[in-house]
Amino acid sequence: MKRISFIFMLMLGSIGAAFAQISIVSGTWERGKVETVKLYNIAESRLNEIASSKIDDQKRFTFAFNADKEGFYAVALSPATVQNRYVFYLKPGDQLNLKITADSYELTGENTAENKELCKWHDFVLPLEMKAVYFQKQNSTYVDFFPLLDEKLEALKTYPKASTPNKKFNAAFEDFKRNDLLSIAVNFIQTPRSAHPVGEDYSDYYRNINLPALTANTSLLNYPRGTSLVLDSYMTKKRADNETIGSYAKYQEMAEGLLVGANANLIANDTIRGEIAVMLAQSVKTLDNLDSFRQKFGKCIATESQQQRMKDLENTLRKNVAGEMAPDFTFPDVNGKEYTLSAFKGKVVYVDIWATWCGWCIKEFPELRKIEEEYKNRNEIVFIGVSVDDAKDHGKWKTFLSNNEMVGIQLFAGEKAEESLSKPYKISGIPRFILVGKDGRLVSGDAPRPSSEELRPLLEETLKAK
Secondary structure, eight states: OHHHHHHHHHHHHHHHHHHHTEEEEEEEEOSSSOOEEEEEEEETTEEEEEEEEEOOTTSEEEEEEEOOSOEEEEEESOSSOSTTEEEEEEOTTOEEEEEEOSSSEEEOSSOOHHHHHHHHHHHHHHHHHHHHTSTTTSOOOHHHHHHHHHHHHHHHTTOOOOOOSOHHHHHHHHHHHHHHHHHHHHHHHHSOOSSOOOGGGSOHHHHTOOHHHHTSSSGGGGSTTHHHHHHHHHHHHHHHTTOOOOSHHHHHHHHHHHHHSTTGGGOOOHHHHHHHHHHHHTTOOSHHHHHHHHHHHGGGOOSHHHHHHHHHHHHHHHHHHHOOBOOOOEEEOTTSOEEEGGGGTTSEEEEEEEOTTOHHHHHHHHHHHHHHHHTTTOTTEEEEEEEOOOGGGHHHHHHHHHHHTOOSEEEEOGGGHIIIIITTTTOOSSSEEEEEOTTSBEEESSOOOTTSTTHHHHHHHHHHOO
Protein backbone atom coordinates (compact mmCIF):
# COMPACT_ATOMS: atom_id res chain seq x y z
CA MET A 1 0.00 0.00 0.00
CA LYS A 2 2.83 2.34 0.89
CA ARG A 3 4.49 1.54 -2.44
CA ILE A 4 1.26 2.38 -4.35
CA SER A 5 0.91 5.65 -2.43
CA PHE A 6 4.52 6.49 -3.17
CA ILE A 7 4.01 5.89 -6.91
CA PHE A 8 0.80 7.93 -6.83
CA MET A 9 2.63 10.82 -5.18
CA LEU A 10 5.33 10.61 -7.85
CA MET A 11 2.64 10.77 -10.53
CA LEU A 12 1.06 13.80 -8.88
CA GLY A 13 4.46 15.42 -8.69
CA SER A 14 5.08 14.82 -12.39
CA ILE A 15 1.67 16.24 -13.30
CA GLY A 16 2.29 19.24 -11.05
CA ALA A 17 5.69 19.82 -12.66
CA ALA A 18 4.09 19.70 -16.11
CA PHE A 19 1.45 22.24 -15.12
CA ALA A 20 4.18 24.42 -13.62
CA GLN A 21 5.62 24.75 -17.12
CA ILE A 22 2.39 26.11 -18.59
CA SER A 23 2.52 29.83 -19.30
CA ILE A 24 -0.69 31.83 -19.63
CA VAL A 25 -1.13 34.98 -21.67
CA SER A 26 -4.52 36.66 -21.37
CA GLY A 27 -5.95 40.04 -22.11
CA THR A 28 -8.41 42.14 -24.04
CA TRP A 29 -8.03 43.55 -27.56
CA GLU A 30 -9.88 46.86 -27.67
CA ARG A 31 -8.55 48.19 -30.98
CA GLY A 32 -10.62 47.90 -34.14
CA LYS A 33 -12.64 44.90 -35.30
CA VAL A 34 -10.35 41.94 -34.74
CA GLU A 35 -11.41 38.29 -34.69
CA THR A 36 -8.18 36.43 -33.91
CA VAL A 37 -5.00 37.21 -31.99
CA LYS A 38 -1.86 35.07 -32.29
CA LEU A 39 1.16 34.26 -30.17
CA TYR A 40 4.57 33.79 -31.75
CA ASN A 41 7.94 32.70 -30.49
CA ILE A 42 10.96 34.41 -32.02
CA ALA A 43 13.65 32.12 -33.44
CA GLU A 44 16.31 33.08 -35.97
CA SER A 45 14.50 36.45 -36.11
CA ARG A 46 11.42 34.74 -37.55
CA LEU A 47 8.00 34.84 -35.90
CA ASN A 48 6.71 31.28 -35.54
CA GLU A 49 3.06 30.88 -34.61
CA ILE A 50 2.58 28.72 -31.50
CA ALA A 51 -0.97 29.62 -30.47
CA SER A 52 -4.09 31.35 -31.74
CA SER A 53 -7.07 32.73 -29.83
CA LYS A 54 -10.47 33.90 -31.01
CA ILE A 55 -11.60 37.16 -29.41
CA ASP A 56 -14.87 36.66 -27.56
CA ASP A 57 -17.79 39.07 -27.33
CA GLN A 58 -16.10 40.79 -24.38
CA LYS A 59 -12.94 41.31 -26.44
CA ARG A 60 -10.96 38.76 -24.42
CA PHE A 61 -8.26 36.37 -25.64
CA THR A 62 -6.18 33.72 -23.86
CA PHE A 63 -3.16 31.56 -24.69
CA ALA A 64 -2.10 28.65 -22.48
CA PHE A 65 1.03 26.95 -23.75
CA ASN A 66 4.14 25.09 -22.71
CA ALA A 67 6.86 27.75 -22.70
CA ASP A 68 9.69 25.25 -22.86
CA LYS A 69 12.15 27.98 -23.80
CA GLU A 70 12.75 31.22 -21.93
CA GLY A 71 12.92 34.24 -24.19
CA PHE A 72 11.09 36.84 -26.25
CA TYR A 73 7.59 36.20 -27.62
CA ALA A 74 5.21 38.38 -29.63
CA VAL A 75 1.47 38.94 -29.36
CA ALA A 76 0.36 40.06 -32.80
CA LEU A 77 -2.22 39.86 -35.54
CA SER A 78 0.24 38.84 -38.26
CA PRO A 79 3.95 38.00 -38.59
CA ALA A 80 4.20 40.12 -41.72
CA THR A 81 3.88 43.63 -40.28
CA VAL A 82 5.25 45.58 -37.33
CA GLN A 83 1.84 47.15 -36.69
CA ASN A 84 -0.25 45.51 -33.95
CA ARG A 85 2.77 43.58 -32.66
CA TYR A 86 4.02 43.66 -29.07
CA VAL A 87 7.03 41.83 -27.68
CA PHE A 88 7.17 40.23 -24.23
CA TYR A 89 9.52 37.99 -22.27
CA LEU A 90 8.27 34.65 -20.95
CA LYS A 91 9.68 31.88 -18.82
CA PRO A 92 8.04 28.48 -18.09
CA GLY A 93 5.08 29.08 -15.81
CA ASP A 94 4.91 32.86 -16.32
CA GLN A 95 1.67 34.81 -16.51
CA LEU A 96 1.16 37.83 -18.74
CA ASN A 97 -1.96 39.98 -18.44
CA LEU A 98 -2.53 42.95 -20.73
CA LYS A 99 -5.00 45.22 -22.47
CA ILE A 100 -4.48 46.37 -26.04
CA THR A 101 -5.71 49.96 -26.18
CA ALA A 102 -6.42 52.30 -29.09
CA ASP A 103 -2.75 53.22 -29.54
CA SER A 104 -0.71 51.02 -27.22
CA TYR A 105 -1.02 48.40 -24.47
CA GLU A 106 -1.24 48.32 -20.68
CA LEU A 107 -0.29 45.61 -18.21
CA THR A 108 -3.14 44.50 -15.96
CA GLY A 109 -3.24 42.12 -13.03
CA GLU A 110 -0.29 39.81 -12.32
CA ASN A 111 2.87 40.28 -14.40
CA THR A 112 6.56 39.51 -14.16
CA ALA A 113 9.39 41.96 -13.52
CA GLU A 114 10.69 41.35 -17.05
CA ASN A 115 7.46 42.41 -18.72
CA LYS A 116 7.13 45.43 -16.47
CA GLU A 117 10.52 46.56 -17.80
CA LEU A 118 9.40 45.93 -21.39
CA CYS A 119 6.22 47.92 -20.78
CA LYS A 120 8.21 50.87 -19.39
CA TRP A 121 10.44 50.77 -22.45
CA HIS A 122 7.48 50.68 -24.81
CA ASP A 123 5.98 53.71 -23.11
CA PHE A 124 9.33 55.46 -23.60
CA VAL A 125 9.49 54.84 -27.37
CA LEU A 126 5.73 55.04 -28.04
CA PRO A 127 5.81 58.67 -29.36
CA LEU A 128 8.40 57.55 -31.93
CA GLU A 129 6.51 54.36 -32.74
CA MET A 130 3.29 56.24 -33.42
CA LYS A 131 5.01 58.41 -36.02
CA ALA A 132 7.14 55.66 -37.56
CA VAL A 133 4.94 52.57 -37.46
CA TYR A 134 1.38 53.92 -37.37
CA PHE A 135 2.15 56.51 -40.04
CA GLN A 136 -1.37 56.30 -41.44
CA LYS A 137 -2.68 57.83 -38.21
CA GLN A 138 -0.12 60.63 -38.01
CA ASN A 139 1.00 62.74 -40.94
CA SER A 140 4.59 62.90 -39.74
CA THR A 141 7.73 63.82 -41.70
CA TYR A 142 11.40 63.95 -40.81
CA VAL A 143 10.92 67.60 -39.83
CA ASP A 144 9.11 66.59 -36.64
CA PHE A 145 10.43 63.03 -36.26
CA PHE A 146 14.18 63.70 -36.18
CA PRO A 147 14.02 66.27 -33.33
CA LEU A 148 11.92 63.82 -31.31
CA LEU A 149 14.40 61.04 -32.08
CA ASP A 150 17.31 63.19 -30.91
CA GLU A 151 15.36 64.08 -27.76
CA LYS A 152 14.83 60.40 -26.98
CA LEU A 153 18.48 59.60 -27.67
CA GLU A 154 19.50 62.22 -25.14
CA ALA A 155 17.06 60.84 -22.57
CA LEU A 156 18.37 57.34 -23.28
CA LYS A 157 21.75 58.31 -21.81
CA THR A 158 20.19 58.28 -18.34
CA TYR A 159 17.66 55.50 -18.97
CA PRO A 160 18.24 52.95 -16.17
CA LYS A 161 19.40 49.42 -16.92
CA ALA A 162 17.06 46.61 -15.97
CA SER A 163 17.67 45.26 -12.47
CA THR A 164 15.25 42.33 -12.32
CA PRO A 165 16.25 39.12 -10.49
CA ASN A 166 16.70 37.57 -13.97
CA LYS A 167 20.28 38.33 -15.02
CA LYS A 168 19.76 36.61 -18.38
CA PHE A 169 16.92 38.99 -19.19
CA ASN A 170 18.81 42.04 -17.90
CA ALA A 171 21.64 41.37 -20.36
CA ALA A 172 19.29 40.56 -23.27
CA PHE A 173 17.22 43.68 -22.57
CA GLU A 174 20.14 46.01 -23.33
CA ASP A 175 20.44 44.61 -26.84
CA PHE A 176 16.66 44.58 -27.22
CA LYS A 177 16.43 48.32 -26.51
CA ARG A 178 19.11 49.07 -29.09
CA ASN A 179 17.46 46.85 -31.71
CA ASP A 180 13.98 48.17 -31.01
CA LEU A 181 14.95 51.83 -31.27
CA LEU A 182 16.86 51.13 -34.48
CA SER A 183 13.90 49.25 -35.94
CA ILE A 184 11.56 52.16 -35.24
CA ALA A 185 13.99 54.72 -36.68
CA VAL A 186 14.59 52.68 -39.84
CA ASN A 187 10.89 51.94 -40.28
CA PHE A 188 10.24 55.68 -40.36
CA ILE A 189 12.57 56.07 -43.36
CA GLN A 190 11.04 53.12 -45.21
CA THR A 191 7.38 54.09 -44.97
CA PRO A 192 5.43 56.52 -47.19
CA ARG A 193 5.80 60.22 -46.27
CA SER A 194 4.82 63.52 -47.84
CA ALA A 195 8.45 64.65 -47.56
CA HIS A 196 11.67 62.65 -47.36
CA PRO A 197 15.09 63.62 -45.96
CA VAL A 198 18.10 64.05 -48.25
CA GLY A 199 21.76 64.16 -47.20
CA GLU A 200 22.25 66.68 -44.42
CA ASP A 201 18.57 66.48 -43.47
CA TYR A 202 19.27 63.20 -41.70
CA SER A 203 19.83 62.99 -37.98
CA ASP A 204 23.39 61.94 -37.10
CA TYR A 205 21.90 58.81 -35.57
CA TYR A 206 21.51 57.31 -39.05
CA ARG A 207 25.01 58.18 -40.21
CA ASN A 208 26.40 56.61 -37.05
CA ILE A 209 24.77 53.21 -37.54
CA ASN A 210 27.53 50.73 -36.66
CA LEU A 211 26.97 47.45 -38.47
CA PRO A 212 29.93 45.55 -36.93
CA ALA A 213 28.66 46.44 -33.44
CA LEU A 214 25.09 45.54 -34.41
CA THR A 215 26.21 42.10 -35.63
CA ALA A 216 28.83 41.42 -32.96
CA ASN A 217 26.58 38.74 -31.42
CA THR A 218 23.38 36.93 -32.32
CA SER A 219 20.97 39.03 -30.22
CA LEU A 220 19.30 40.25 -33.43
CA LEU A 221 18.00 36.72 -33.95
CA ASN A 222 15.88 37.20 -30.81
CA TYR A 223 14.28 40.31 -32.29
CA PRO A 224 11.39 40.15 -34.82
CA ARG A 225 12.80 40.30 -38.37
CA GLY A 226 16.23 41.07 -36.96
CA THR A 227 17.97 39.72 -40.06
CA SER A 228 16.06 42.19 -42.22
CA LEU A 229 16.98 44.93 -39.77
CA VAL A 230 20.67 44.41 -40.57
CA LEU A 231 20.11 45.07 -44.27
CA ASP A 232 17.55 47.81 -43.75
CA SER A 233 19.92 49.61 -41.35
CA TYR A 234 22.76 49.32 -43.83
CA MET A 235 20.65 50.74 -46.65
CA THR A 236 19.35 53.53 -44.43
CA LYS A 237 22.89 54.52 -43.51
CA LYS A 238 23.70 54.60 -47.24
CA ARG A 239 20.80 56.98 -47.79
CA ALA A 240 21.96 59.17 -44.91
CA ASP A 241 25.38 59.24 -46.58
CA ASN A 242 23.59 60.49 -49.72
CA GLU A 243 23.87 57.28 -51.74
CA THR A 244 20.99 56.22 -53.98
CA ILE A 245 19.47 52.78 -53.44
CA GLY A 246 16.78 52.88 -56.14
CA SER A 247 15.31 49.54 -57.19
CA TYR A 248 15.12 46.25 -55.35
CA ALA A 249 17.76 44.90 -57.72
CA LYS A 250 20.19 47.56 -56.42
CA TYR A 251 19.21 46.67 -52.86
CA GLN A 252 19.93 43.00 -53.64
CA GLU A 253 23.30 43.84 -55.15
CA MET A 254 24.37 45.91 -52.15
CA ALA A 255 23.11 43.24 -49.74
CA GLU A 256 25.11 40.56 -51.54
CA GLY A 257 28.16 42.79 -51.16
CA LEU A 258 27.82 42.37 -47.40
CA LEU A 259 28.19 38.61 -47.78
CA VAL A 260 31.17 38.16 -50.09
CA GLY A 261 31.99 41.64 -51.42
CA ALA A 262 34.17 44.50 -50.29
CA ASN A 263 31.87 45.22 -47.34
CA ALA A 264 31.80 41.66 -45.98
CA ASN A 265 33.88 42.76 -42.99
CA LEU A 266 30.89 44.81 -41.75
CA ILE A 267 29.11 41.60 -40.67
CA ALA A 268 30.96 40.51 -37.55
CA ASN A 269 29.09 37.27 -36.76
CA ASP A 270 29.09 34.22 -39.05
CA THR A 271 25.64 33.05 -37.92
CA ILE A 272 24.18 36.45 -38.79
CA ARG A 273 25.93 36.29 -42.17
CA GLY A 274 24.36 32.88 -42.79
CA GLU A 275 20.90 34.19 -41.88
CA ILE A 276 21.31 37.03 -44.36
CA ALA A 277 22.31 34.53 -47.05
CA VAL A 278 19.24 32.37 -46.37
CA MET A 279 17.01 35.44 -46.47
CA LEU A 280 18.44 36.63 -49.78
CA ALA A 281 18.04 33.13 -51.21
CA GLN A 282 14.27 33.51 -50.83
CA SER A 283 14.32 35.86 -53.83
CA VAL A 284 15.67 33.05 -56.05
CA LYS A 285 12.83 31.63 -58.10
CA THR A 286 14.36 28.89 -60.26
CA LEU A 287 16.46 25.81 -59.52
CA ASP A 288 19.19 26.92 -61.94
CA ASN A 289 19.51 30.26 -60.19
CA LEU A 290 19.52 28.52 -56.81
CA ASP A 291 22.53 26.49 -57.96
CA SER A 292 24.26 29.73 -58.99
CA PHE A 293 23.39 31.29 -55.63
CA ARG A 294 24.90 28.33 -53.77
CA GLN A 295 28.10 28.53 -55.77
CA LYS A 296 28.48 32.19 -54.88
CA PHE A 297 27.18 32.31 -51.31
CA GLY A 298 27.10 28.69 -50.13
CA LYS A 299 30.14 29.19 -47.92
CA CYS A 300 28.14 31.71 -45.86
CA ILE A 301 25.69 29.04 -44.66
CA ALA A 302 26.90 28.41 -41.11
CA THR A 303 24.39 26.30 -39.16
CA GLU A 304 22.39 23.09 -39.61
CA SER A 305 19.17 25.09 -39.47
CA GLN A 306 20.35 27.32 -42.30
CA GLN A 307 21.35 24.30 -44.37
CA GLN A 308 17.92 22.74 -43.80
CA ARG A 309 16.11 25.91 -44.86
CA MET A 310 18.14 26.00 -48.07
CA LYS A 311 17.03 22.41 -48.72
CA ASP A 312 13.43 23.41 -47.97
CA LEU A 313 13.74 26.22 -50.53
CA GLU A 314 15.00 23.77 -53.12
CA ASN A 315 12.06 21.45 -52.43
CA THR A 316 9.65 24.38 -52.74
CA LEU A 317 11.11 25.37 -56.11
CA ARG A 318 10.82 21.79 -57.32
CA LYS A 319 7.23 21.71 -56.10
CA ASN A 320 6.37 24.93 -57.90
CA VAL A 321 7.98 23.74 -61.12
CA ALA A 322 6.02 20.48 -60.90
CA GLY A 323 2.82 22.45 -61.61
CA GLU A 324 0.18 22.14 -58.92
CA MET A 325 -3.18 23.74 -59.58
CA ALA A 326 -3.14 27.34 -58.37
CA PRO A 327 -5.40 27.77 -55.31
CA ASP A 328 -8.43 29.70 -56.48
CA PHE A 329 -9.64 33.02 -55.12
CA THR A 330 -12.40 35.54 -55.79
CA PHE A 331 -12.12 39.23 -54.86
CA PRO A 332 -13.94 42.44 -55.89
CA ASP A 333 -12.49 45.40 -57.76
CA VAL A 334 -13.02 49.05 -56.88
CA ASN A 335 -16.55 48.96 -58.35
CA GLY A 336 -17.55 45.76 -56.56
CA LYS A 337 -17.23 43.52 -59.63
CA GLU A 338 -15.82 40.15 -58.60
CA TYR A 339 -12.97 38.41 -60.40
CA THR A 340 -12.00 34.75 -59.97
CA LEU A 341 -8.49 33.51 -60.71
CA SER A 342 -9.64 30.27 -62.39
CA ALA A 343 -11.80 32.29 -64.81
CA PHE A 344 -8.58 33.34 -66.56
CA LYS A 345 -7.66 29.79 -67.53
CA GLY A 346 -6.18 29.90 -71.02
CA LYS A 347 -4.12 32.98 -70.14
CA VAL A 348 -0.92 33.51 -68.21
CA VAL A 349 -1.68 35.36 -64.96
CA TYR A 350 0.86 37.42 -63.00
CA VAL A 351 -0.48 38.32 -59.53
CA ASP A 352 0.96 41.06 -57.33
CA ILE A 353 0.11 40.72 -53.60
CA TRP A 354 0.61 44.13 -51.98
CA ALA A 355 -0.66 46.71 -49.48
CA THR A 356 -0.70 50.49 -49.30
CA TRP A 357 1.53 50.41 -46.19
CA CYS A 358 4.21 48.20 -47.79
CA GLY A 359 7.18 50.33 -48.88
CA TRP A 360 8.88 47.59 -50.92
CA CYS A 361 5.58 46.84 -52.68
CA ILE A 362 5.32 50.45 -53.80
CA LYS A 363 8.95 50.50 -54.97
CA GLU A 364 8.11 47.71 -57.44
CA PHE A 365 5.27 49.64 -59.12
CA PRO A 366 7.42 51.58 -61.65
CA GLU A 367 9.00 48.33 -62.91
CA LEU A 368 5.62 46.61 -62.93
CA ARG A 369 4.17 49.42 -65.06
CA LYS A 370 7.02 48.96 -67.57
CA ILE A 371 6.28 45.26 -67.89
CA GLU A 372 2.54 45.85 -68.20
CA GLU A 373 3.26 48.37 -70.96
CA GLU A 374 5.50 45.88 -72.79
CA TYR A 375 2.78 43.22 -72.75
CA LYS A 376 -0.30 45.40 -73.20
CA ASN A 377 -0.92 44.04 -76.72
CA ARG A 378 -0.49 40.40 -75.66
CA ASN A 379 -4.01 39.16 -74.98
CA GLU A 380 -2.73 35.90 -73.53
CA ILE A 381 -1.37 37.49 -70.35
CA VAL A 382 -3.23 39.21 -67.49
CA PHE A 383 -1.83 41.31 -64.63
CA ILE A 384 -3.76 41.29 -61.35
CA GLY A 385 -3.01 43.31 -58.22
CA VAL A 386 -4.50 42.09 -54.94
CA SER A 387 -4.44 44.36 -51.90
CA VAL A 388 -4.19 42.71 -48.47
CA ASP A 389 -4.91 45.94 -46.58
CA ASP A 390 -7.20 45.54 -43.57
CA ALA A 391 -10.89 45.65 -44.42
CA LYS A 392 -11.20 48.95 -42.55
CA ASP A 393 -8.68 50.51 -44.96
CA HIS A 394 -10.77 49.89 -48.08
CA GLY A 395 -11.18 53.66 -48.56
CA LYS A 396 -7.42 54.23 -48.31
CA TRP A 397 -6.90 51.57 -50.97
CA LYS A 398 -9.39 53.24 -53.34
CA THR A 399 -7.70 56.61 -52.81
CA PHE A 400 -4.27 55.06 -53.41
CA LEU A 401 -5.42 53.53 -56.71
CA SER A 402 -6.76 56.89 -57.86
CA ASN A 403 -3.74 58.93 -56.77
CA ASN A 404 -1.23 56.53 -58.31
CA GLU A 405 -3.10 55.71 -61.54
CA MET A 406 -2.83 51.96 -60.94
CA VAL A 407 -3.39 49.87 -64.04
CA GLY A 408 -4.29 46.23 -64.59
CA ILE A 409 -7.03 44.47 -62.64
CA GLN A 410 -6.93 45.74 -59.05
CA LEU A 411 -8.71 43.68 -56.40
CA PHE A 412 -9.24 43.98 -52.64
CA ALA A 413 -8.89 40.82 -50.51
CA GLY A 414 -9.95 42.38 -47.20
CA GLU A 415 -11.14 39.82 -44.65
CA LYS A 416 -10.62 36.96 -47.13
CA ALA A 417 -6.85 37.55 -47.37
CA GLU A 418 -5.88 35.03 -44.69
CA GLU A 419 -7.98 32.10 -45.89
CA SER A 420 -7.78 32.73 -49.65
CA LEU A 421 -4.16 33.91 -49.99
CA SER A 422 -1.93 33.67 -46.94
CA LYS A 423 -2.73 30.07 -46.02
CA PRO A 424 -2.98 28.39 -49.44
CA TYR A 425 0.00 30.27 -50.89
CA LYS A 426 1.97 30.20 -47.60
CA ILE A 427 2.49 33.96 -47.69
CA SER A 428 4.35 35.31 -44.65
CA GLY A 429 5.48 38.62 -46.14
CA ILE A 430 4.88 41.00 -49.01
CA PRO A 431 5.44 41.97 -51.76
CA ARG A 432 4.67 38.53 -53.12
CA PHE A 433 4.18 37.62 -56.77
CA ILE A 434 2.45 34.55 -58.20
CA LEU A 435 2.71 33.27 -61.77
CA VAL A 436 0.03 30.95 -63.14
CA GLY A 437 0.27 29.18 -66.48
CA LYS A 438 -2.41 28.90 -69.17
CA ASP A 439 -3.45 25.53 -67.76
CA GLY A 440 -4.29 27.09 -64.40
CA ARG A 441 -1.29 25.48 -62.73
CA LEU A 442 1.35 27.28 -60.71
CA VAL A 443 4.48 28.18 -62.54
CA SER A 444 5.66 29.75 -59.30
CA GLY A 445 3.86 30.52 -56.07
CA ASP A 446 6.71 32.91 -55.26
CA ALA A 447 7.57 34.41 -58.64
CA PRO A 448 10.33 36.95 -59.44
CA ARG A 449 9.63 40.60 -58.71
CA PRO A 450 9.14 43.02 -61.62
CA SER A 451 12.58 44.50 -60.89
CA SER A 452 14.23 41.07 -61.13
CA GLU A 453 16.12 40.06 -64.27
CA GLU A 454 14.55 36.62 -63.87
CA LEU A 455 11.00 37.75 -64.60
CA ARG A 456 10.95 38.51 -68.33
CA PRO A 457 12.56 35.22 -69.40
CA LEU A 458 10.14 33.34 -67.16
CA LEU A 459 7.16 35.20 -68.61
CA GLU A 460 8.27 34.41 -72.15
CA GLU A 461 8.84 30.76 -71.31
CA THR A 462 5.40 30.54 -69.69
CA LEU A 463 3.71 32.24 -72.65
CA LYS A 464 5.26 29.75 -75.08
CA ALA A 465 4.05 26.75 -73.10
CA LYS A 466 0.86 25.12 -74.34
